[in-house]
Amino acid sequence: MxxxxxxxxxxxxxxxxxxxxxxxxxxxxxxxxxxxxxxxxxxxxxxxxxxxxxxxxxxxxxxxxxxxxxxxxxxxxxxxxxxxxxxxxxxxxxxxxxxxxxxxxxxxxxxxxxxxxxxxKLQGYERVWMNDREEWVYTHYLADAWNLRRMTWAAHSALHAALMGEHVHAGWREWFDNGGRQIRSAMLTAQWRDPAFREACLARLFALNESPKFRAKVEQAFQTWYKALDADEQRAYAERMRERQAAYWSQPEHREAAAERVRRFFADPSRREAWRDRSVRQWQDHDLRAWRSRKTVEQFADPAERERQRNAVSAWHRDNPQFGEQHSRRMRRRMTDPSTGHLAKAQDGRARYVASVPRQERVSRQNDGRRLAALRRIAPLLSYADEDLAAAYEAERMRPARTGFRFDRLLNLYDGDYGRLREAASLVNHRxxxxxxxxxxxxxxxxxxxxxxxxxxxxxxxxxxSARVARTAEYQALLPIRGKILNVQKANLQQVLDNVECAAIVQVLGAGSGRTFDLSALRYGRVLIMADADVDGAHIRTLLITLFARYMRPLIEAGRLYAAMPPLHKITTKGRNPQTTYTYTQAEMEALVRKLEKSGKQIVTPIPRFKGLGEMDADELWDTTMNPATRAVRRITLDDVDAAERILELLMGEKVEPRRNWLIDSADRVDRGAIDA
The missing domain is CATH 2.170.16.10 (Hedgehog/Intein (Hint) domain)
Structure with a gap:
């Protein structure tokens, strides 16, 4: 627990x-x-x-x-x-x-x-940067590695074969590659000359296209086919499509027919409203927005595609100068029209910024932003050697950010030290x-x-x-206790069972409670209480022990209830063979430090003090509280059940006066030097 x-x-x-x-x-x-x-x-x-x-x-x-x-x-x-x-x-x-x-x-x-x-070699596949090896690795390789750790190579190969469907498609591909392609093409060509066949195919296609599942299947098939092409084949396909589309849309009658179809369709106000609502609903889908963002990044990741898009837009603006003029006029009207408030908002925002931020700070912010942008730009290029890094960076900068920091200026910010520049670039996005x-x-x-x-x-x-990964699932189970449970010394059995945390403990252990408690039905060999080494942790530990003493006492009598003893400090020595020791009190820690320093060993400082179990990583939590070979635990006993009951009643019962008298009488036994707060 x-x-x-x-x-x-x-x-x-x-x-x-x-x-x-x-x-x-x-x-x-x-x-x-x-x-x-x-x-x-x-x-x-x-x-x-x-x-x-x-x-x-x-x-x-x-x-x-x-x-x-x-x-x-x-x-x-x-x-x-x-x-x-x-x-x-x-x-x-x-x-x-x-x-x-x-x-x-x-x-x-x-x-x-x-x-x-x-x-x-692959197009559009996700890769992950390996922080230790400084290289990109495909995510599906990582997935293969996970599979191989959990299955034999034969099973893994069989899985791939099943996914590829060799047993289904081998015969088809053999036929298709040995004349089947030409036969099937000839058959379809002959059929396609028949207007009735074409009309029937189109009608069937329109009906099928109403199904989202069918559209997704077609799209997936096209994506699979397209990704199988090499770079030259993709460019050739794209060029063919552009030529055919350009030829089709160059005909005024085609453009007018398409425009007329759109006008007729949206002449119905209900359709316009339906499309508007559908668009709003679609763009509320986070997955859709994320997909669109990824696809945009993927599309513009190809420098050739970015250049083609830029040239196409520039050519269109050259061929349609009226659009730029119209857009400019609309923006001028929009900014000068007082009723829109656009210009006033922009001017007010700028004025507030200038008035509230000194010029030196504004310039510093701007330069810092440009520096961070430059570091992010250079981060994917760190595999280049120092002598090639400048050229690679400048080639990247000139495409999307001509006004960004030049390489020589960026390097000067780090005193010409390539090592410092590389370190800053590798860490820039994660500070x-x-x-x-x-x-x-x-x-x-x-x-x-x-x-x-x-x-x-x-x-x-x-x-x-932390704790969920520190256990060995084969023989250890974990039950989280969310805060302090009910004080059962002041509650009856019904109140205990109505309490969520107490009821969960009784249910998980599976042995009942009170008179119906059956130790032989207990699902676990030992019950271990894990709480922080602080006042709250001690209180929670005491409440749990009280619960077991009153309603599951045979568990304590059998010696099967334990309390973990989490350490307060972790002392590690420096050197080639570091030694780690955990201590449980301030005095023990100070004594060990003196002993190690006296023997000539250096201590890693500052010495960490664990405020709670959550501050430990899984290895520390395993070694100190969960590993049976190394953990420190204390068995909870009731050598004299009657005496223990009296103590529990005294400390946690309803009568306040006996408890107050005991605290006054025991005050002189408190070691005030051990109090650290």
Whole structure:
């Protein structure tokens, strides 16, 4: 049983998680999908920082009305989460959200689409940047690696063969490649000369086209065929289509006929309204907007395509100068018409900015923005050698951003040091800008990534998930306890069973409660209480022990109830063979430090103090509280049940006077030097 505030994390439901499918979904949507039996794969990193894919397990609501902070990143993204959630830094360590500082570099997730025009073998396939090897790797390779870790090569090959459908299509392809193509083409050509055949085909096509499933199938078939073409074949196909379309639309009667069809169709106001409503509904779909954004980026990733588009637009404007003149006149009227308020708004905004921001700061902001844009532009080019980097950067700059920083000016910002420039470019999109405590609360979510410690957000950073991955699922189960349970010393059995947390404990253990408790029916060999090493953790631990003492006492009498002893400090020595030791009190920590320093060893400083279980990464949590070979736990016993009952009644019963007298009498036994607050 784990104290939930420490072990479970903590993102708002609208936080987007990066998926290996190339899309992204919010925590709330992932949790809803999981409830329907739909699971997703996402990205995670191993100890070296290498990106791998893994299933996102059990996305879930973990806490209601949790306090929030907002972490802003220099790529314009921001993340809302609980203050104690851990972010993975670029060096592989973890840090709480509320402990992040401006300039902290976070472990990044870079993704891009491949392009044959840029020398890749595949067109439009997602790639992921390997942070440890500094190279791009296709996402489907990562998926293959995940499959191979869990199945034999024979099974993997069989799966690919099944997906390719060799057993179905081999005979067809053999026939098609040995004269079948010509036979089928001749048959269709002869049939197509028959007007009745053409009319029947078109009527059938129009009927089929009413089905979204059919349209999707046709589109997918075309995309599959088109992607199978090499770059020359794609260009030839595109040129043929442009020639045919140009020839068709060059005929005035064709253009007039199409315009007339559109006019007749939209002459009905109900159709205009229906199309408007449909468009509004479509563009409310986040997946559609994301797809359109990706397709636009993909289309314009090809320099040749960008150049073709630019030339086409320029040529159209040259051939239609009246459009530019009309557009200019409309904009002038719009800006000068007081009733629109456009000019006034623009002038007011500019005036407020100039009045509130000193000129030096305005110039600094502008230059800083240009510097960040230049670093983002150079980041994908870091594989070039120093002597080739300038030329590659300038070629990239001249296409979309002629007014951007020249390479020599950018390099001068880093004193001519290529190493510093490369480091800045590699980290530019993933530095913390600010961390702000929010005056609001929200329901928060988390998910599990088995065997790893983290997962990627759509914002482009990796974040931690702790206790759920620190366990061994084969023989360990985890029950989160969200805060302090009911004080059962002051409640009757019905009140205990009505309490959500208490009822969950009784149900999960499966042995009943009170007089009906049956130790032989207990589902687990041991019950381990895991709570923070602070006052709240001690209170939660005491409440749980009280619950077991009153309603599941045979569990304690059998010696099967334990309490984890999480450490307060982690002491690590420097050197080739570092040594890590955990301490449980301030005095123990100070004594160990003196001993190590006396023996000539250097200590990594500052020495971290764990405020809660959630501050540990999965390895630390496993070693200190969950690994049977190394963990420190304490068995809960009742050597004298009557005496224990009296103590529980004294400390947690309804009578206040005996408790007050005991506290006064025991005050002299308190070690005030051990109080650290």
């Amino acid at each position: 784990v104290e939930g505030d420490s072990a479970l994390g903590c993102f708002t439901g609208d936080t987007m998680v990066a998926l290996a499918s190339g899309r992204s979904r919010s925590f709330a949507d992932l949790a809803a999908d999981w409830e329907r039996g739909v699971s997703h794969f996402g990205y995670t990193t191993n100890k070296a920082g290498r990106v791998v894919v893994a299933p996102l397990v059990e996305p879930r609501l973990t806490k209601r009305d949790a306090p929030l902070v907002q972490v802003s990143i220099d790529n314009g993204e921001s993340v809302r989460c609980t203050p104690d959630h851990l972010f993975r830094l670029r060096d592989g360590s973890y840090r709480r959200a509320d402990a992040l500082a401006p300039g902290d570099s976070l472990m990044p997730l870079y993704r891009s689409l491949s392009s044959k025009a840029e020398g890749q 913390v800008v600010s961390v702000e405590a929010l005056n609001e609360t929200a329901d928060v979510y988390d998910l599990t990534v088995d065997d790893y410690h983290n997962f990627a957000l759509e914002a482009g950073v990796f974040v931690h998930n």
